[in-house]
Amino acid sequence: GQSLEQPSEVTAVEGAIVQINCTYQTSGFYGLSWYQQHDGGAPTFLSYNGLDGLEETGRFSSFLSRSDSYGYLLLQELQMKDSASYFCAVNMGKIIFGKGTRLHILP
Amino acid sequence: SAVISQKPSRDICQRGTSLTIQCQVDSQVTMMFWYRQQPGQSLTLIATANQGSEATYESGFVIDKFPISRPNLTFSTLTVSNMSPEDSSIYLCSVDGETGNTEAFFGQGTRLTVV
Numbered sequence: 001g002q003s004l005e006q007p008s009e010v011t012a013v014e015g016a017i018v019q020i021n022c023t024y025q026t027s028g029f030y031g032l033s034w035y036q037q038h039d040g041g042a043p044t045f046l047s048y049n050g051l052d053g054l055e056e057t058g059r060f061s062s063f064l065s066r067s068d069s070y071g072y073l074l075l076q077e078l079q080m081k082d083s084a085s086y087f088c089a090v091n092m093g094k095i096i097f098g099k100g101t102r103l104h105i106l107p
Numbered sequence: 108s109a110v111i112s113q114k115p116s117r118d119i120c121q122r123g124t125s126l127t128i129q130c131q132v133d134s135q136v137t138m139m140f141w142y143r144q145q146p147g148q149s150l151t152l153i154a155t156a157n158q159g160s161e162a163t164y165e166s167g168f169v170i171d172k173f174p175i176s177r178p179n180l181t182f183s184t185l186t187v188s189n190m191s192p193e194d195s196s197i198y199l200c201s202v203d204g205e206t207g208n209t210e211a212f213f214g215q216g217t218r219l220t221v222v
Contacts, residue, residue, distance in 0.1 A: 001166070033210060042199060042213035043150065050209065087149060094140060095201070095211050097150045 002026035004088055004098030011104040012078055020073045020101045022088035029090040032064045032071045035097070038084045047073065048091070078105050109134055109202050113214030120190055120221050127186045128217045130200035135180035140201040140211070141173070150199065156183045190221045 003025040012018040022032070031050035035043040049055050049064035049071060061074040075082055083105045088098040110133040120126050130139060138157055142150040154162040154175055162175040176184045187194050199216045203209075 031209060035211075042215050043211075045210040045212070048209045091209060094138075094152060094155050096152060100149045 002029075002090060002092075002096045004090065004096070006086075006088060006098045006101045008099070009102045009104065011106065013106050014078055014080060016078050017074065017076050018078060018103065020075075020086050020088075020103070022071045022073070022098055024069050024071075024088075024090060024098075026090055026092075026096070029092040031091050032062070033089045033091055033095065034060075034062050034073045035087045035089060036084050037087065037100075043087065046086075075103075080105055080107065109136065109212040111200060111202060111212055111214040113200055113217060115217055116215060117218040118220070120219065122191050122221055124190055125186055125188045126190065126219060127184050128198055128200070130183045130185070130214055132181045132202055136202040137180070138203060139177065139183045141175065141183075141185045142199045142201060144197045144199060144216070146197070153185070153198075187219065190219075192221045195219055195221045 005023045031048055033048045034046040036046050037043040046060050047057055047062035049062050052064050054063050059076045064071045085100045085102050087100045089095050112131045114129050140155055141153040143153055144150045152165050153168045154164040156162045156175045156177040158177045158180050172188055174186045197216045197218050200214045201211045
């Protein structure tokens with residue numbers, strides 16, 4: 001089966017940079033995605049890595065290394081509205097989600 | 108992108124009854140996915156629904172408990188049958204974006220409470 005591990009919680013300060021790591025034990029997937037979910041809301045897509053390397057989308061960047069079975073989401077210039085849960089997910093004809101990381105942002 | 112309408116948004120049901128959740132998409136999509144999410148937990152895939160064929164269920168989920176219909180390329184239903192309090196959860200439907208399997212779009216979810 002598939003297994004994606006993330007830290008359960010991360011705390012950072014407004015304006016800072018935070019990195020959320022994702023390690024996985026799966027194979028045969030097309031790429032690694034990241035989703036954001038605010039309390040009471042639906043998950044929303046943030047980023048996708050089909051190839052190894054860094055993808056940048058505004059304040060968010062995501063990285064994938066298939067050889068290390070590892071990826072991360074980097075959030076820059078943190079804002080209070082970034083307080084949410086973040087999920088890594090593998091795309092393999094269906095999408096399987098990691099356990100999620102709750103990001104707390106301090107003013 | 109895809110806009111998904113899911114209903115009901117929430118319901119409180121008696122144990123032993125069944126609830127059918129509907130999911131309507133504003134465009135034709137090949138696959139639709141049904142997830143379950145316990146509060147504060149991750150999303151667990153229940154099944155993949157393809158039009159014209161039986162749904163494919165993930166380990167731990169069976170058709171008798173979660174029958175799925177997919178009558179056309181824009182609509183699907185998930186029924187939670189013979190409910191127990193353990194079925195209390197948020198149920199979400201999802202579809203792929205136009206770029207294929209690189210991103211998913213979600214309905215707003217159905218918050219189910221079984222009493």
